[in-house]
Amino acid sequence: MHTTVFEYGYLTCDQAACDEFSAKLISKNDFNYLKEVSLSADESETNKCLGLTKRYGYELIQVKNYVGVLFTPTGEHIEVLPKTGRKAENSQQAIVESRQMLLMMLQHLGSFRYVASNQASIATKQMPLLEVFISQFLQSVNALVKRGLKSDYVTQEDSLHFQKGKLKVSQQIRYNVVNKHKFYVEYDEYLINRPANRLIKTALLKLSNYTRLATNQKLLRELQFAFADVPSCKSVKQDISALKLDRGMVDYHSPIAWAKLILDGFSPLSMKGDNSALSLLFPMEAVFESYVASVLRSQLADDAELTTQASSKYLVTHNGRRQFQLKPDLLLTLTDNSKLVLDTKWKLLDLEDHNYGLSQSDLYQMFAYGHKYLNGTGDLLLIYPAHSGFEKPIEFSFDYSESLRLWVVPFVSDLQGDSYLIWPEGFSFNALIS
Structure with a gap:
């Protein structure tokens, strides 16, 4: 079984709370497990993903801005999808579109570049995320088996x-x-007994505990048979250290990348409690930033250089030491050495809110970027996801001074791959686009 909830949505085991707060109903055992994990998690792990709250006497677990899959000891998994602002939340079309958008963005996130969004596959669109990831790993291993395992x-x-x-x-x-x-x-x-094959074999064995989809179960059994002569890892860590993928092992790159993630507890963020239930969660801020950077890099002119997570400047110098490093998401540099600072924010702006829903701390942050990276002269862009309530840039700039301006602009994530940034009117950007 699986439950689908959007980021910042609620989970409950109480039907009354489910009706009152549009929360998703899960079993009492699962709720108690997630409650225990959210209360016991340290600062670096799952309290960033889950929050326990109480409203009108009801205990609720709120998922935060992490998306992906949460596992529970009962075998149920909870699918957390990003908000898109496109369709009525919880409609089947909204779920499908949100899932597809996440898969599309994950193709540009580090080791998840092996994700394929499979736009044409109706079956994939209906699969929960967990089964999509398992399916893609199995397909990559199947392609490897057809070409032959390396000894x-x-x-x-x-x-x-x-x-x-x-x-x-x-x-x-x-x-x-x-x-x-x-x-x-x-x-x-x-x-055939070599680290690469042992890692894949061990990942295949682990997936037996997770997949519930008949097609995935069938292919998994076939692949386990193909690896019957390969022993499983005695030490995953040692086999990863001993792993060598030479030029003749190109076919191994995708299955090994997936196997590492599976054997690491479906990283990048593992959630382990007493029952060793695991998670596959992604911070949407990082996913959105990576996707915007990839799209912009493909559209910029050849003489424009895009730097991600620039880190050359600091806020202050104290006793001869630089402190409080400033790291804008994106720094655009042209051949004349002029610069443009861009920062991405995964938040659905509501232009009807006070100050358009902008965070004062974000504006302070951009002010610091402008003075340290642009020497107080130039333009900065705050980039938010486009949606039905934010389809064009805020009309006027936010002026820190006569020479330093901040623009707030939408980024359109198109499911067909034609994503783009909407630049402000009158903004001199023609030289940036190829």
């Missing part, structure tokens, strides 16, 4: 009836002082 020379030690390789004298004396007709030797044998 490698593996060092073996054994007592044989004939001498082969190098005689191990100390072991010969220890083990074969009576069996003088045998030889304790060390030799290399060309075997």
